[in-house]
Amino acid sequence: MNADLVLVLGIVVIVFSISSAVSAWSNHRPFNVSALTLAVGGALVVYACVLNDWQYRPGDVPAAFVNVIALLMR
DSSP, rough: OOHHHHHHHHHHHHHHHHHHHHHHHTOOOOOHHHHHHHHEEEEHHHHHHHHHTOOOOOHHHHHHHHHHHHHHOO
């Protein structure tokens, strides 16, 4: 599997996890699903870093998004 794709999926899952946590907090619900999705997103990001031999830098993230969009448009 493409490391850029895994990295982008992990970041998207983390962003959705944060919005889920804010929604749960505002409605006084438990954070179980938010914590689980945060763990899954974090695991995906770590897995992407392992696939790429820990070569990702913060400046590489926008390029990864562009690569994934280009991959999806093929």
